[in-house]
Ligand SMILES: Nc1ncnc2c1ncn2[C@@H]1O[C@H](COP(=O)(O)OP(=O)(O)OP(=O)(O)O)[C@@H](O)[C@H]1O
């Protein structure tokens with residue numbers, strides 16, 4: 001587990017034996033480098049476009065599905081990290097999902113997530129490779145583009161009046177295989 | 182199959198499955214687990230259970246889109262036959278809310294207290310039906326009442342285990358009939374409640390309330406006949 005108070009940790013389904021660690025960075029200067037290292041596999045983590053994230057719970061629910069996929073051998077992408085990005089999306093198109101939720105070269109607000117065994121966490125070593133400002137996850141409030149989230153998850157006005165955006169989003173993530181919108 | 186799983190408490194053992202309460206992914210969670218039916222071929226049973234679970238989760242998500250509060254879904258696990266969903270709390274069933282309200286006060290006062298909730302119930306059922314969502318088990322135990330600090334009332338609909346999406350006036354009529362029966366069987370003064378529910382139902386389901394009400398009357402008449410014969 002990371003000692004940094006800005007790192008959010010959550011235990012995933014007990015059948016996976018995994019936990020997820022999540023950190024938020026702003027003013028990131030080397031997104032291009034980071035992305036290249038993630039793609040080549042030299043950096044083991046998921047880097048997520050922060051503007052599409054309402055709350056860490058959204059990442060946790062998608063990560064949990066990815067981790068269960070890993071432990072049951074039912075993943076549809078190559079690694080648990082791409083599986084996390086794919087699960088964040090309600091689209092069935094893998095490459096589009098990875099592009100949409102992944103980080104772009106000029107993105108400055110990024111969310112980093114690592115899967116870890118109960119005892120150790122690899123997020124600190126990943127964070128040391130990123131040039132940016134580590135901030136509390138509560139800052140998502142100012143970063144999240146709620147309009148874009150509604151559009152990406154197809155949340156209409158009628159729903160937004162009675163249901164929180166986080167509820168709408170996690171419930172879609174959990175059911176995206178068999179519910180179309 | 183294990184009877185318990187870590188950190189969860191069994192809260193209900195039904196004919197179709199079991200309900201657990203606990204914490205999952207850091208959230209208060211209810212787990213609904215379906216039994217295997219040993220009289221069925223295992224493959225057929227897996228298939229039917231999977232389809233049922235899909236229909237249930239689909240109706241929960243579609244209800245949100247229709248503007249009706251339902252629990253968040255965290256995980257649908259076909260392998261373990263479980264739906265992990267938000268535990269709505271603090272809440273009590275609408276059934277308990279009505280019973281408690283009637284216990285505490287005189288008829289008039291109780292009705293005044295229940296009326297806003299009855300209007301809300303009518304409104305959510307109307308919204309469901311306007312979007313062709315049939316609940317399938319529309320009792321007051323399947324509605325959860327909560328009130329926020331500033332007095333805002335919320336009714337959350339649960340238990341979509343028998344629901345489906347279809348534009349059927351007949352099925353909508355049956356939903357209303359089930360609701361009326363549920364009210365009459367538990368609450369002595371319920372004859373005053375159903376008209377209030379219908380008032381807001383019609384507003385929320387303007388589109389086909391006339392056809393649905395005709396069907397509802399048919400279903401009611403058949404029900405009456407059945408009770409007279411049986
Ligand atoms: N998401 C939830 N949040 C809070 N309480 C819940 C939730 N789901 C179920 N409950 C509680 O558990 C009870 C039974 O749940 P549910 O109706 O889903 O199961 P069931 O097996 O169909 O029960 P029944 O046969 O009584 O309808 C509810 O009446 C309610 O009190």
Ligand SMILES: [Mg+2]
Nearest residue numbers: 318322323340
């Ligand atoms: Mg029920």
